Amino acid sequence: MRYMATYDLMETFRNTNQWLGASALSLASYPVFSMVPNPALQWMAAWGEVTERTFQRMVVKPSWGIRSITCEDGKDHLVSKEIAVEGDFGDLIHFKVAGRKTKPRKVLLVAPMSGHYATLLRSTVISLLPDCELYVTDWHNARDIPVSAGKFDVEDYTLYLVDYMKHLGPDTHVIAVCQPAPLTLAATAYLAGEEPEAQPKSLTLIGGPIDPDATPTDVTDFGNRVTMGQLEEMMIQRVGYKYKGVGRLVYPGLLQLASFMSMNADRHSQAFSDQIHRVLKGEAADHDAHNRFYDEYLAVMDMTAEFYLTTVERIFKNGEIAKNEFTINGKHVDIGKITTVAVKTVEGANDDISAPGQCIAALNLCTGLPDEKKASHVEPGAGHYGIFAGKSWRNNIRPLVLDFIDANSGKGPSKPANKNAAAR
Structure with a gap:
């Protein structure tokens, strides 16, 4: 192949x-x-x-299509997208709302790299924009990245997140959706060990496979049914001559x-x-x-072969995050060193991709974190998509997440969330 x-x-x-x-x-x-x-x-x-x-x-990469939002003053404000940090494999983008004062809630929304573009979180972004100063990870299609840019595996992904957190500063609140949850937890632990002053204020993990074996599903159990050799032979291809990444090994x-x-x-x-x-x-x-x-x-993107294969091997097969054995450049990243970052997990009761039990495992790994800094929520009747983009997110989960952010901002209570704008 x-x-x-x-x-x-x-x-x-x-x-x-x-x-x-x-x-x-x-x-x-x-x-x-x-x-x-x-x-x-x-x-x-x-x-x-x-x-x-x-x-x-x-x-075709979908457009964000976010032209304006209604703010607290009842007026529509134009929204522009600007690059805060540029990289070969992904950018950190900022949604700037014209004519609005900077919001006290600074949020980093970590989008999944699991086949679809970051625009999959469009409705999540729209719901958070009225109440947050929002930054989003915008991962690039591997077929458009020249081979000269080098490799990109789970360690590189984690270091990208570390750079984003350092750039935004310690008053940041991080929300990771689905696939990036384990690596976002690792990035936070990395900062806890290397640069504690750069850690974010809070970390919200939504429907992520922190411990895939806690409640196996057909998706998370896939890695146990095939060998790495089979995956490499069946799933990996080289980018063709039509794209800039010609010759790069990818999971198309x-x-x-x-x-x-x-x-x-x-x-x-x-x-x-x-x-x-x-x-x-x-x-x-x-x-x-x-x-x-x-x-x-239908809009899908190629992943680098090394990112896909190391995700399957290290996160799902070996359970390095679940066992607190994850390393970066040979150095152990100890999740137990997280002692000040408030951590909240969100799961859907009907999630058939990352079932309840997989994400909440993060709280047990945070052995150095006091109980008052931990929180969890299981949304009744919600599937995987609903916990970050559906009615369950808009009506129940989003207000809980914003309350969690405010409770751990260290700045006192913020203004109530703009529920009318979110509903729209």
């Missing part, structure tokens, strides 16, 4: 399907055919429209997407079939529920 030809073959398959969809739409929409309406041609046009959009989105986004889709193949198949019928009947729209979801879901 580790050949450019294999990578290019997948891209050729995607490109061909996009072309077939565009061709079907153009042919079936030829004006002369409208003289005699034909249901078959109308269905062909609908199929082509859905197919072209589907395969086109797979290689298209291959990841195939895995995502196969987990709920029947549901996705039905969703696309229903969308074709909606287009056929003129009931679909550019930003309807189907397109809003799949425009984000």
Whole structure:
């Protein structure tokens, strides 16, 4: 599998399907055919429209699409995105709200690097912006990073987070969503041992696999069912000639997407079939529920091979974070050294990706942290997505997280959260 030809073959398959969809739409929409309406041609046009959009989105990075927010003064304020820290494998971006005083809550939102772009947290960002000065990790697509930039594994990822925390300063509150939770905990412990004065005020871990074996799921148990050799042989490819990262070993986004889709193949198949019928009947729209979801879901990014493989081996197979045995450049990162950073875990009762028990394990690892600095919450009825972007997040979890931030800011209580803006 580790050949450019294999990578290019997948891209050729995607490109061909996009072309077939565009061709079907153009042919079936030829004006002369409208003289005699034909249901078959109308269905062909609908199929082509859905197919072209589907395969086109797979290689397009979604836009954040956050142009303005409503602030406490009741006015809409423009939002701009600026790079606070630039790096080869990712940037730290700041969402700047024009005409608004700097918010006392400075929040670093650590986005997952697990196949999708950071824009997966768009609704999370929108809900936090009215009440926080928000910074987000924006990871780059590995296919666009030249080989000359070097490697990027779990240790490099952790050091990126360390640099972001140091840049933002000790009055920062960190929120890590899903995949980065274990490495964000490690980054905090690294600072506790090396530069205690640079530690953040609080750390909120949402639905992350701190201890994957605490409550195994099909996703977290995957690493125990295959060998590292099998993973390297089946999942790793070299970037083809079309992109800047030509020759870089990656876990391709298209291959990841195939895995995502196969987990709920029947549901996705039905969703696309229903969308074709909606287009056929003129009931679909550019930003309807189907397109809003799949425009984000289908947009996938390549991960560096070393990051994917070391994540599986060190986090899932060996459980280095769960056993407090994680090292960076050969030096042990002791989670027990976290003594001042307040830690909160959030889990969804119906989470089938990172089940309850996996994330709360972080509190047991923080042996040097007093109990009053620890907190946990399990959201009833919430699945994985709901704990950071759904109704459960907006109505229940977000207010709890902001209260936790305020309780550990050391500056007294902040103004109440703008609940109306979050609801919008």
